[in-house]
Amino acid sequence: MSTADIVHRDIDPYKLGHGHAGDFGGGHDYATGQGEGGPASRRVITGFGFWIFLLSDIVMFSCFFAAFAVLRGGTAGGPTGRELFETWRVAAETAFLLASSFAAGLAAVATSVRSHFWTQAFLGVTGVLGACFLFLEAQEFASFIAQGASPQHSAFLSAFFAFVGCHGLHVTLGLLWLGTMMAQVYVKGFRVSILHRLLCFNLFWHTLDIIWVAIFTVVYLMSGVP
Amino acid sequence: MSENGEEFGLNSHDVAPGVMDAPEHSIRAGVQGYLIGLGLAVLLTAASFGVVQTNQIWPPAIPIALVVLAVAQIGIHLVFFLHITTAPDNTNNILALAFGILIVALVVGGSVWIMYHLNENMMPMHQVIPAQPS
Numbered sequence: 001m002s003t004a005d006i007v008h009r010d011i012d013p014y015k016l017g018h019g020h021a022g023d024f025g026g027g028h029d030y031a032t033g034q035g036e037g038g039p040a041s042r043r044v045i046t047g048f049g050f051w052i053f054l055l056s057d058i059v060m061f062s063c064f065f066a067a068f069a070v071l072r073g074g075t076a077g078g079p080t081g082r083e084l085f086e087t088w089r090v091a092a093e094t095a096f097l098l099a100s101s102f103a104a105g106l107a108a109v110a111t112s113v114r115s116h117f118w119t120q121a122f123l124g125v126t127g128v129l130g131a132c133f134l135f136l137e138a139q140e141f142a143s144f145i146a147q148g149a150s151p152q153h154s155a156f157l158s159a160f161f162a163f164v165g166c167h168g169l170h171v172t173l174g175l176l177w178l179g180t181m182m183a184q185v186y187v188k189g190f191r192v193s194i195l196h197r198l199l200c201f202n203l204f205w206h207t208l209d210i211i212w213v214a215i216f217t218v219v220y221l222m223s224g225v226p
Numbered sequence: 227m228s229e230n231g232e233e234f235g236l237n238s239h240d241v242a243p244g245v246m247d248a249p250e251h252s253i254r255a256g257v258q259g260y261l262i263g264l265g266l267a268v269l270l271t272a273a274s275f276g277v278v279q280t281n282q283i284w285p286p287a288i289p290i291a292l293v294v295l296a297v298a299q300i301g302i303h304l305v306f307f308l309h310i311t312t313a314p315d316n317t318n319n320i321l322a323l324a325f326g327i328l329i330v331a332l333v334v335g336g337s338v339w340i341m342y343h344l345n346e347n348m349m350p351m352h353q354v355i356p357a358q359p360s
Contacts, residue, residue, distance in 0.1 A: 044315050051319050055326035062330040066337035087275070094271055102264045105307055109256035206307040210300050216271075217296040221278045225288045 043196065050200040054207045057170075061211050064163040068219060074155035081156070081223030084149055086140075090220040093136050094212065097171075100129035101209040108202050114190050119198075120182060126205065127178045130171055137168050160219065167215060170208055177201055263306025270299040 040048075072081070107122035141161070144150070151161040181194075181201050188194050274295045277288055304310045310319055 040315060048318050048322070052322055055322055058326055059329050059333070062333045066334045069334065069338050070341040087279075091275060098264070098267055098271065101303075101307060102260055105260035105263070106257065109253055109260065112256060113253055203308060206303060209307070210303045213271075213296050213299050213303065217274060217292050221274055221292055222289055224278050225285065225292075 042192070043199065046196045047199055047203065050203055054203060058207065058211065061163075061166065061214075064159070064166055065214060065218070068159040068163045071155040071159040072223070076154035076156075078154045078157065079147070079149045081160070081219070084144060084147070085220050085223055087220075087224070089136055089140055090216055093133050094216050096129050096133040096136070097209050097212050100126050100133065101206050103129060104202050104205045108198070111190065111195065111198055116185070116189070119185060123178060123182050123185075127175055127182075130175050130178070130205075134168060134171055134175070137164070137171075141165070141168075164215060164219060167208065167211055170211075174201075174205055174208060177204070259306055263302055266302045266306070267299055270295050270302065274299075 103122050103125040107119050107126060110118035110122055144157075149157055151158045178201065181198060184194055184197065274292055277283060277291045277295070283291065304323070310316060310323060312320070
């Protein structure tokens with residue numbers, strides 16, 4: 001019996017507030033309506049906390065989304081989305097980002113069976129596909145600005161650059177995070193803290209794909225509708 | 227929850243409660259989930275692009291079709307990639323998601339609704355422009 005255990009018993013012999021049984025307060029508790037409950041595992045709590053952050057991020061994106069939806073007609077005599085957007089590019093970007101999200105999922109499976117090689121390999125694929133997406137987007141922005149369709153030209157273009165650019169910025173930061181995670185997995189291995197960071201990275205990357213679904217539907221495809 | 231119970235037994239005095247999870251050992255099940263998700267997402271994406279490209283659909287129906295396909299795809303992403311499920315350990319995630327959807331619907335729906343009516347009630351631009359000093 002460890003010292004901590006003895007102290008614990010002396011302070012709280014009946015484990016008040018620690019469920020019904022078990023040492024270290026880990027006994028089974030009764031979660032109303034859910035049968036046997038208990039303290040949620042750290043992984044569940046980490047995921048929940050990060051999910052709250054992601055939802056707040058989604059709410060922020062929804063503001064840009066609303067701004068775009070309202071200002072899409074305000075072209076001020078400049079180019080409209082229909083004239084600017086290239087379908088092949090949107091399709092390629094969508095494919096890259098979806099494949100990247102899938103690769104991130106495979107990396108998570110590899111992590112769950114503690115395979116260093118496959119985790120790193122799939123994280124690498126995730127990063128390369130994400131970089132391809134980012135390259136196409138940067139090229140698109142540059143070509144718009146070269147055509148004179150810069151953010152200051154019209155309300156539509158301001159909203160477009162702000163919304164799509166904000167997503168692009170998230171992807172950029174995600175790539176930095178991804179590189180950091182690959183280095184951390186390499187150096188520190190599959191520690192609990194690293195596993196939780198990988199979980200959060202996965203949630204982040206998949207959420208960016210969800211936001212992209214909204215972007216390619218409303219920004220790009222709907223602009224092509226007569 | 228039973229794997230948590232085991233941990234608090236004899237062999238784990240060095241970790242805090244709830245830190246370790248039993249690793250999921252089934253590669254097949256994991257990969258299968260992601261493959262199903264990818265397949266459905268590709269189908270829905272292809273359908274979205276198809277709806278815009280084809281001229282077989284009555285044009286006013288296209289935006290509605292696009293929204294329906296996008297919502298379906300977001301659902302697929304949530305279930306197969308983000309693993310938001312109806313399991314008891316996911317209740318809090320579901321509640322947070324429901325709140326997020328509420329806020330997003332208020333922000334987007336409210337903005338579009340209000341600004342649409344504002345535009346409707348504005349004086350037409352060709353009457354406004356001559357009135358301005360030039």
